[in-house]
Structure formats: C-alpha cells, structure tokens
Amino acid sequence: MDFTLQKKDPNSSARAGLIQTDHGEIKTPIFMPVGTVGSVKAVHIPHIQEDVKAQIILGNTYHLYLRPGLDIIEKAGGIQKFNGWNKPVLTDSGGYQVYSLSGTRKLREEGVIFQSHIDGSRHEFTPERVMDIQRVIGADIMMAFDECTPYPCEYDYAAKSMAMTHRWLDRCIGQFQKTEGHYGYKQALFPIVQGSVYRDLRKQSAEYIAAKNAEGNAIGGLSVGEPHEVMYEMTELVCGILPKDKPRYLMGVGTPVNILEGIASGVDMFDCVMPTRNGRNGMLFTSEGIINIKNQKWRDDFSPIDPNGPSFVDSFYTRAYLRHLFAAGEMLGPMIASLHNLAFYLWLAGEARNKILDGSFASWKNIMVKKLAIRL
C-alpha cells in the first residue's frame, strides 16, 4: 500500500490524497460503505461500484469468522473472490464488538472471549488470532485489535484500556510481520488510537501509534455517544500528532456534518453504518438536508427523491412512491434509500476532494455544514 499526499487545503487541515493498493487506487478523502458480513446491506455489488461509486468497502473480522467461516473464505480465495467486489477492502478487527457486544464477552489481557450472537458458542480473539483471521479474509487493509471504550468512560479505565490496546498493537505487529497474505497481494496494518475523551490520553496514544510508522493510522473510540464537539476536539488533537504522509482513518464516523468536520481536521477515510442502517429505517441524507421519508408530508409529493442526487434512484423514483414503499413494508424501499444515501455520501466525499484540490474547501464546508443538518 502506498499513500501520496496531493494537496493541502490553505484554510484548514483538509488534504487530498491517493492510496494505492493491489486492488486499485482510492482517492481521498473517502467514505467507505460498511459491508459487515461481506454484503453492504440491501445493495448489489455492481451498484456499489457503478452507482454508489465506492472505491473501498468494509468487512468485519468477527462476523466473517463466525459466518461463513474461515474455511469457506479461504476456499473462495479471499473476500473479494467470495462477494465479487474486486476492489480494495478494509476489515475491522472485532474491536468494535468488544464494545457493542460487551454483555456477552470476557475481556482479559490475553484477548477477548466472545460468545457468538448466532449460537452462543465461545470464541477467543487474541491480537495474534485476529491477524491470522484477517490474513485469511484477505483485506487490503487490516485493523489492529483494540478495545473501543464506551462513553462515558472513567479516566482510570480509559488509561488502562489504552495501555492494553497499545500492548495488543505490539502483538498485532509481531504477528503481522511473521505472516504474509494468502492470495498473492499485499495487506497493510493500521493501528488505532484510543484514549476516550481525555486530551492527555489521546495525545499519549497518538504519539505511541505515530511512532510505529504504520502505512496508515486510525482513530477509534469516538462516535460512541459523546457530544460532537468532544469528538471534533479529539479528532483535531490526534490528527495534529499522527504522521502527515500517511492516511488517517476516523472509525465509525458519521453524519455528513461529522465527515466534513473530520475532513477539515485532516481525516482521509471514514466509514459508518448510518447511510445504510438509517436508510433502511427511512432516513435520507441529501444536499438540501435530512428527509424522514416515512413522514406524512411526503404522501403526495411527486417530486424526485433528490433532484440533484448523484444516483439513478434519485430522479427515477418520487418521494411519494418511496414513502409508499416504506409504509407498505416493501423491501425495495430500504434498497432505494440505502443506494441513495451511499451515493450521496460518496458524492459528498468526492466533492470535498474537488474543493480541496481547487482550494475552496473551507468556505464550501461552512455552507454545507449548515445545509446538511436541516430537517426537510
């Protein structure tokens, strides 16, 4: 993997760059659709490619390990061969499940024992094991195993957890260096900054991670319920410490506004379930603001879903029809909304990149941030 910094915005910390992987290039800033179990929910892979215009998608170590299982993925020849997406893939390590499945797992220094949400069986994830699994899945970018701390989080817990995540990182790096890809292409390993909402911890963690000189670096443990201002403050602080010549990935973020703020702070990569999950639940993000398509007011609005939207569904279907699909419980509704939202997210990231390249990002961002939060 290789990263080229192409342009730095004069009035913010935003940057435009190019990531080169063995599965193709990624123009940053970029939004990465989430495909936890090897599927971006409700959207065909060809649509992810041609309509959404995604350049990289996510998968999840924990979910793919449980189902379909490593034997199947290995036999298929890696995740891209399995699902037909032959472009870059990033896999999360299961660190988020340490947080989201905290009720059914045991956390120790050695690793985490998850109790499967599918059948209750127990599975131990150590940093070494997580590297091995991601080797089998075959992601172009593998994530270090970490603990995503919850919010709120006591200082002492955050400090201890961060230190453990750092020790886990060293074990991840050790195992990563001892092994190689199974399918003939290169994989990169991104470490993850933790430290909850505490400036000194975030600084300490960012310095620790920066010193590893990895091919890219991630910021984790945010967008777990803390106020947006806190998230922005931590992002800005950490970006100021992480290497400038390596991509920065803000994990799990976020709303369109969150993403623009992140870009302004110097983040290059984002992922979030919002465009798909909220889309399935009737929420549409557009350049004019947010639409809850289930609301009564769209009942007889026969205008396009999003007159300026980038995907074919935006002008092909009307708001009234989409509302009808949701009201009727038709699965086409969530499919249209997911496709629309993802295309919009990718459009937003691409537009941010264009504005950075022509030097007008900061002023454009200020206008967009106001528009994007409007409730239509």
Place this chain on the structure above:
RNA sequence: GGGGAGAUACCAGAGCGGUCAAAUGGGGCAGACUGUAAAUCUGUUGGCGAAGCCUUCGGAGGUUCGAAUCCUCCUCUCCCCA
C-alpha cells in the same frame, strides 16, 4: 315466517356493577439509530391541561351511592331453520 347471537375508540377485538378513558393486535402519527446482535427499537393514538377536569362503549329511558357491564323499549347487523 320461526329461533338464536350481537352492536365497545380508525379497524379487529377483550372487558360483563366500582381498581375503565377502557386489555391486546393491527393501522395511523412521531422519534431514535455513528468501526451493524438492527428490513430494528421507542413513544404516542377521545378533548384541554401540570396535577386534574370534561365528553365516550348503537339510541332513548330506567335500576343503583356508582353502569361499557343489570332492566325496558327502539334501531341496525349476523347466523340457523322454513
């Protein structure tokens, strides 16, 4: 023509003397969702308001301290037999 059952909030449907502004489900309306245990979850659904008050259980009367619940008549539905 004879016999029987029933009418409850938007719909279906419990309740059968006070704890009933009335269970439950559906529908409606609104909200939540941030490295996906989510095509999920939550709230609300007679009126005005904070407590509370006011008008509701086909219609009209009656019994009772008290009626959606008991009685009388009326109206209308459904089922069975001719």
